[in-house]
Amino acid sequence: MKDCLKVLLVASEAAPFIKSGGLGDVAGSLPKALRAQGVDVRVVIPRYMTVKEKEMYGVEYLGEFPVHLLWRTQQAKILVKPSEIPIYFIENNFYFGRGGLYGYGDDNERFAFFGKAVMDMMAMLDFYPDVIHCNDWQTGPVCMYLKEIYRKMIYYSRIKTLFTIHNLQYQGNFDKSTMELLGVPYYCYENGNVEFYGNVSYMKMGLMYADRISTVSQTYAKEIQTWQYGYGMDGILKSRKNVLSGIINGIDYVTNDPATDKRIQVHFDADHLEGKAENKRLLQERLGLEQRDVPIIGMITRLADQKGLDILSYVFDEMMCRDVQFVLLGTGENRFEYLFRSMEERYRGRVSANIFFDENLAQQIYAGSDMFLMPSLFEPCGLGQMFALRYGTVPIVRKTGGLADTIFQYSTETKEGNGFLFETYDGNGLLWALDQALAVYHQGKDEWQNVVKNAMASNYSWESSAREYIKLYESLRDGE
Structure with missing residues (x-):
């Protein structure tokens, strides 16, 4: 040396x-x-x-x-x-x-x-x-x-x-x-x-x-x-x-490997996605969500305006009018902690608000969710979207900072892209990107697996x- x-x-x-x-x-x-x-x-x-x-x-x-x-x-x-x-x-x-x-x-x-x-x-x-x-x-x-x-x-x-x-x-x-x-x-x-x-x-x-x-x-x-x-x-x-x-x-691709990660319950890879489906079922079971085939939107974040929670709060009820489930993990400002606890009460069986941090649960959310929401006002780099990609959970993000450098809009025509993006910082933009993702999800298993596999093929190792x-x-x- x-x-x-x-x-x-x-x-x-x-x-x-x-x-x-x-x-x-x-x-x-x-x-x-x-x-x-x-x-x-x-x-x-x-x-x-x-x-x-x-x-x-x-x-x-x-x-x-x-x-x-x-x-x-x-x-x-x-x-x-x-x-x-x-x-x-x-x-x-x-x-x-x-x-x-x-x-x-x-x-x-x-x-x-x-x-x-x-x-x-x-x-x-x-x-x-x-x-x-x-x-x-x-x-x-x-x-x-x-x-x-x-x-x-x-x-x-x-x-x-x-x-x-x-x-x-x-x-x-x-x-x-x-x-x-x-x-x-x-x-x-x-x-x-x-x-x-x-x-x-x-x-x-x-x-x-x-x-x-x-x-x-x-x-x-x-x-x-x-x-x-x-x-x-x-x-x-x-x-x-x-x-x-x-x-x-x-991110560390050795520690965060869905094929070997001891923090998740069922291992899987891009060629064996049935393991991801089982992680989804087990996540629903652990968090008391309805046990059915419905898109799960995951969010692991510090509860602050920077993370886009102000615009999410304005359109949360409208988002839940779609047939989706929502899982949150994180702590932060009291007003947002109260908001998500109240949403869990309002949408019992469809919303799970976990106002704490648990590393194992975080990995299970990455592994078991279908989509991962990051509607940030600004995001210098962001690691959540990289963890989500690694575990085949498709990011829905605002086009800013590191999110703009790592997530690319999926196209059903070219089959390219690893997620869904919006630019204008408001609730309508967030819902537009979510609807783009849901449209692909509801086109069928094969179409959705295209974007999932693209996500898992993204390489953001160190x-x-x-x-x-x-x-x-x-x-x-x-x-x-």
């Missing part, structure tokens, strides 16, 4: 240790694909109190050092889980010994600590990567610290940074007083590198200080340069468009995306 590419992937979460969304999936899956292609990749995340204990077996203590933030000094303990891909944990109970990951009043201090600890950890380990791959606002300080402080040190001087935006809506914007906490010269604020409408923005730090920027689909890379999707950052992104790339995420990341890393290392 002496001359191979060296990458340190820095994130605030990573599966299977801890995850709250797509970032955790990416930080857990991408390193495996990079390592398979010969990259010396290592991962570092905080050691939260809620990290799954079973995943911490075999973790070793490497050492600790003090981290100074304004008047406060805290110890950073470095742990490692040795494996083909070493996973480092930065442990400090004052900052990370809490019940949740984010949303605390001192998140600015917590992730400033994390950023400094990452930088000092490399010296302790004597591991200096070619590229530090930072992810989302929580890692913005890493990009800034490297340029403003550590770049002056010889071993850090050649390190380059890639900053990946997973969701621009979450920016880590804090009070101006955060500048004192960070311990960098005040000109970083005055010259606009971190200032954002009178606040200090960790997202902007990443965008301004990183050598290259990426996001998780080509369409989203274009969308975030517009006022509609830029959340105030569109001007910054336009100014750096020459170093901005879009690389679609992938292999090709990892190659794109490697090209980016190499161009950074080689100074291109």
Whole structure:
């Protein structure tokens, strides 16, 4: 491994240790694909109190050092889980010994600590990567610290940074007083590198200080340069468009294989779809739905406006006028939790609202549903549609972000396409796409199996995306 590419992937979460969304999936899956292609990749995340204990077996203590933030000094303990891909944990109970990951009043201090600890950890380990791959606002300080402080040190001087935006809506914007906490010269604020409408923005730090920027689909890379999707950052992104790339995420095709997945009840593949039909029957049985041949629409999502639940709520009763069943899994805003619970009461035997998260049930919904609904207002990449495709569940999506890059309208004439799309963000558009899918479904088993097989033939594994990341890393290392 002496001359191979060296990458340190820095994130605030990573599966299977801890995850709250797509970032955790990416930080857990991408390193495996990079390592398979010969990259010396290592991962570092905080050691939260809620990290799954079973995943911490075999973790070793490497050492600790003090981290100074304004008047406060805290110890950073470095742990490692040795494996083909070493996973480092930065442990400090004052900052990370809490019940949740984010949303605390001192998140600015917590992730400033994390950023400094990452930088000092490399010296302790004597591991200096070619590229530090930072992810989302929580890692913005890493990009800034490297340029403003550590770049002056010889071993850090050649390190380059890639900053990946997973969701621009979450920016880590804090009070101006955060500048004192960070311990960098005040000109970083005055010259606009971190200032954002009178606040200090960790997202902007990443965008301004990183050598290259990426996001998780080509369409989203274009969308975030517009006022509609830029959340105030569109001007910054336009100014750096020459170093901005879009690389679609992938999913783990080994873990998520309907022929071997232990989380589903009956295994199947594209040539033996009777197993999928049995999963559908068992899903109906488990959730108390009517046991009959009727299209099941699945939805696994965070319950928020971004996911299109506002437009779905307007047309839900009209959707249920069609002969369909609807299965929801997810948690989020109280108003949507209440809505779907009330819909379950209204459509007893046809609607199942599961206001929690259960990984096994999620896989059974992917395996047992006929269609998978993602009517998102915006979707940087989306992983749900990829899981659905893998399990032969046909996506119905809005044409935005990564959904536009992975789902293609099915045509009964050409027999091409792997799903159904609508463009206008309203309930009528959603119903139009649903009706397109239902029309194909009711044409008969053979026609529907064409689109199901197309879905299962779609390939969104990490292999090709990892190659794109490697090209980016190499161009950074080689100074291109």
